[in-house]
Amino acid sequence: MKAKTYDRIATAVFYTVALSVMLLLFLIVGYILYKGLRTINLNFITSSPKFMETGGGVAPQLYNSFCMLVLSMVITIPLGVGAGIYMAEYAKPGKITNFIRLCIETLSSLPSIVIGLFGFLIFVNRMKLGFSLLSGAMAVTVLNLPSMTRLSEDAIRGVDPSIKEASLALGASKWETIYKVIIPSAMPGLITGTIISAGRVFGEAAALLYTGGMTTPELRFDILNPLVRNSPLSPLRPAETLSVYIWKVNSEALAPDARQIADGASALLLIVVFLFNFFARYLGRIFHRHHEGSK
Amino acid sequence: MDKNDIAIIKSKRKSELIGKSYTTACGMLIIILTLSIFFFIASKGVATFTTDHVSIFDFLFSSTWAPEKIGSRGQPYVGAAIFIAGSIIVSIFAVLVSTPISICSAVFMTEISPKLGEKFLRPAIELFAGIPSVVYGWIGLSILVPFLRNTVGGLGFSLLAAGIVLTIMIFPTIASVAADSLRVLPSDYREAAYALGATRWQTIKGVLIPAALPQIFTGVVLGMARAFGEALAVQMVIGNSIKFPQGLTDPTITLTSIITMDMGNTVAGSAWNNALWSMALLLLLISFGFIILIRRISKRGD
Numbered sequence: 001m002k003a004k005t006y007d008r009i010a011t012a013v014f015y016t017v018a019l020s021v022m023l024l025l026f027l028i029v030g031y032i033l034y035k036g037l038r039t040i041n042l043n044f045i046t047s048s049p050k051f052m053e054t055g056g057g058v059a060p061q062l063y064n065s066f067c068m069l070v071l072s073m074v075i076t077i078p079l080g081v082g083a084g085i086y087m088a089e090y091a092k093p094g095k096i097t098n099f100i101r102l103c104i105e106t107l108s109s110l111p112s113i114v115i116g117l118f119g120f121l122i123f124v125n126r127m128k129l130g131f132s133l134l135s136g137a138m139a140v141t142v143l144n145l146p147s148m149t150r151l152s153e154d155a156i157r158g159v160d161p162s163i164k165e166a167s168l169a170l171g172a173s174k175w176e177t178i179y180k181v182i183i184p185s186a187m188p189g190l191i192t193g194t195i196i197s198a199g200r201v202f203g204e205a206a207a208l209l210y211t212g213g214m215t216t217p218e219l220r221f222d223i224l225n226p227l228v229r230n231s232p233l234s235p236l237r238p239a240e241t242l243s244v245y246i247w248k249v250n251s252e253a254l255a256p257d258a259r260q261i262a263d264g265a266s267a268l269l270l271i272v273v274f275l276f277n278f279f280a281r282y283l284g285r286i287f288h289r290h291h292e293g294s295k
Numbered sequence: 296m297d298k299n300d301i302a303i304i305k306s307k308r309k310s311e312l313i314g315k316s317y318t319t320a321c322g323m324l325i326i327i328l329t330l331s332i333f334f335f336i337a338s339k340g341v342a343t344f345t346t347d348h349v350s351i352f353d354f355l356f357s358s359t360w361a362p363e364k365i366g367s368r369g370q371p372y373v374g375a376a377i378f379i380a381g382s383i384i385v386s387i388f389a390v391l392v393s394t395p396i397s398i399c400s401a402v403f404m405t406e407i408s409p410k411l412g413e414k415f416l417r418p419a420i421e422l423f424a425g426i427p428s429v430v431y432g433w434i435g436l437s438i439l440v441p442f443l444r445n446t447v448g449g450l451g452f453s454l455l456a457a458g459i460v461l462t463i464m465i466f467p468t469i470a471s472v473a474a475d476s477l478r479v480l481p482s483d484y485r486e487a488a489y490a491l492g493a494t495r496w497q498t499i500k501g502v503l504i505p506a507a508l509p510q511i512f513t514g515v516v517l518g519m520a521r522a523f524g525e526a527l528a529v530q531m532v533i534g535n536s537i538k539f540p541q542g543l544t545d546p547t548i549t550l551t552s553i554i555t556m557d558m559g560n561t562v563a564g565s566a567w568n569n570a571l572w573s574m575a576l577l578l579l580l581i582s583f584g585f586i587i588l589i590r591r592i593s594k595r596g597d
Contacts, residue, residue, distance in 0.1 A: 003494050010496035014407045017399035018416050024463070025419045028426070028434060035437075082321030090318055100322055103329035105586050109517070110332070110579065111524025113551050117558070117575050118332045121339065142328060149325065173307045175314030203427025206526040206551075210558060246429045247527050250436060251556075259437070266430045273425050 029270070036267020039260045045268070048218070049245075049261070056257075058265050060216045063232065064133070064239040065272075068212060069201045071137035071235060076144050077194060081183075083145070084152020089178055108146035112207040115143050119211035133239040136212025140201050147197055155189030156182055188287030192280045199276030203269060205243035213238035214248055242269050333579065340576025342569040347371055349566075354573060355379065360537050362567035371566035375550070375574055377537055382549040384540070385454060385529065386522035389461035394515055397466055401473035401511075402499055417474075424467035432531035435460040440532055449544040452534030458543070460528050465518035472514025476507040513589050520585040524578060526551035550574045 047057030091097040119139030129135045159182050167177040183190075216239060219232045226233040240248070246265045249258045343349050348370045357374025364372055400420070404412030435456055444451030484506060488498040504511070534546020535556065554571050561568040 003497060007494035007496040010499070011407060014399055014403045017396055018403040018407075018412070021396065021400055021466075022415055022419050025423055028463075029422070031438065032430065032434065079321050079324060082318045083325055086318035086322035090315060091322065100325055102586070102590075103325050105589075106583055107325065107329055107332075109520045109524075109582050109586055111526065111551060111582060113524070113526040113554055114336065114575055114579050114582075115332070117554070117572075118336060120558075121335050122331070142332075145325065145328070173311045175311040176307065178314065179310075199425060203425075203429070205427070205429045206555070209555065214559075243427050243429045246433055247531070250433065250531060262433055263437075266433045269427055270430055273427060274422065277421070277425050 032267050035263040039264030061242045061245040065241040072140040075141045080148025081152045083149040087153045088156040104146045116207035116210050131213030131238045132236045134235040136208045139207045139211040144197050151193035155186040159185045192284040195280035199273045208244050216240045336576050339572035343573040347566045373570035378550045381547040385457045388458035389522045390519050392462045393466050397469035400470045404474050405477040420467045428528045432528035435532040452546045453544045454540045455543040457529045457533040461522045465521050469514040469518040473511045476510030516589050526555050530555050
């Protein structure tokens with residue numbers, strides 16, 4: 001009988017822990033949204049931060065976050081998918097492949113602050129790009145490349161081998177098969193994976209402190225020449241993102257309503273990251289249904 | 296074969312060559328990137344020992360942090376022991392608290408109620424993983440720190456606050472690895488244990504967790520690596536005072552916090568700045584060490 005009692009106690013403990021974890025998430029998310037949604041309004045997301053007075057918004061930071069996201073994905077996707085194809089199709093088992101795997105694992109476990117410092121040394125100083133959108137985007141690329149490679153490799157390996165064999169049997173070359181058959185079939189996995197890693201770019205801050213910079217010039221939306229520093233299209237302007245701004249507001253707090261700004265910005269950040277996740281999951285489900293339906 | 300066929304074959308060969316070279320170059324880029332990170336961080340990080348003549352022993356074990364002062368042998372006082380201790384203590388705290396919670400959640404998802412687990416707990420864990428670290432830091436700063444100040448006393452900014460924030464941050468890492476490792480166990484294990492008359496708890500404790508232990512340990516090491524390298528969330532709540540903590544409620548500082556705060560305000564090439572790069576190198580080597588450890592574990596499991 002004793003064993004049964006222990007079993008019941010254990011079950012109760014497991015339920016309690018699981019419930020507490022969910023409750024904690026609910027409280028955290030609820031708190032951020034509750035506090036943040038009181039601050040978020042049209043003015044907050046469309047106006048610039050104010051120095052030493054209340055009522056500032058986060059428009060440039062929000063815009064910079066999106067620019068950072070787009071630019072870094074433009075660099076990350078071709079490199080990551082390329083490396084993924086290499087690992088799944090061309091790499092032969094052996095020392096080099098094994099070494100690449102070690103590199104991928106090492107890169108993906110590096111603290112993001114260390115990657116930020118590497119970006120500072122190479123992109124900011126050596127390549128003389130300064131604190132800029134481009135430096136930041138490249139640092140985030142280094143951060144995301146291992147996961148992008150891994151998810152591309154998985155998506156490509158997940159493609160039914162009979163499709164590949166059929167294409168090869170019809171006389172297509174290996175590259176034609178990859179390009180015209182394997183990649184389109186792997187697309188659902190590639191897209192959902194990409195969206196999730198895009199969400200991560202949006203929340204990243206430590207790697208951007210010393211690459212993307214902690215300032216933002218006044219953006220003039222009438223200047224479209226990307227070579228001008230104030231142009232919203234310039235990749236060489238310093239670009240403080242929303243998550244960097246949350247950190248800076250807390251440590252420097254030059255505005256009297258720093259708390260409200262941080263509340264609003266955190267909620268905004270969370271909403272965008274969650275939207276990315278839900279969107280990825282939604283697409284994943286659609287792809288899945290489509291796939292099932294075609295059988 | 297007529298001319299047309301030869302042209303097609305030629306163009307196929309050309310595209311094959313381009314495709315193969317491009318993807319191979321991407322694969323090589325990963326190697327180059329990793330090696331250059333090591334090379335460049337190391338080349339900056341060794342300056343403390345080569346140009347400033349600080350001994351490695353002093354850097355690792357001395358607690359005198361006064362980089363603007365010069366000692367009798369002309370070397371600056373850049374002992375990093377306090378930062379190293381802070382990083383180690385706070386990550387160990389996080390792992391110790393997070394591991395049991397993570398394992399319980401993983402067991403719940405795979406053994407107790409897979410239905411509720413799949414529907415609620417797994418999405419919850421994924422959302423936890425998606426919350427950006429500055430948001431964790433901000434919650435720590437705005438809820439946890441005042442809460443600790445009012446309940447356990449002190450400033451609130453403390454080792455405890457940072458430990459709790461990290462506990463939550465590494466929970467998804469450990470829990471998802473542990474859940475995966477339990478999920479892939481052959482169902483024979485469970486059936487054999489039940490057939491011998493074991494209760495569910497006895498099966499979990501005596502069969503399933505021991506069988507999944509190497510993989511669970513991998514998850515713990517990954518969590519530890521994440522805790523060790525986390526910068527902003529910790530910096531926001533740990534208090535950043537350069538002294539050894541006397542207890543859990545004392546403020547202290549970590550390697551990542553001092554790098555985050557001082558890298559921007561120190562002159563490149565100064566002893567102070569060099570010491571920060573040495574700490575970055577140390578972080579790099581430690582995280583590489585964690586990866587080697589994980590490889591060892593998984594090799595033994597095979």
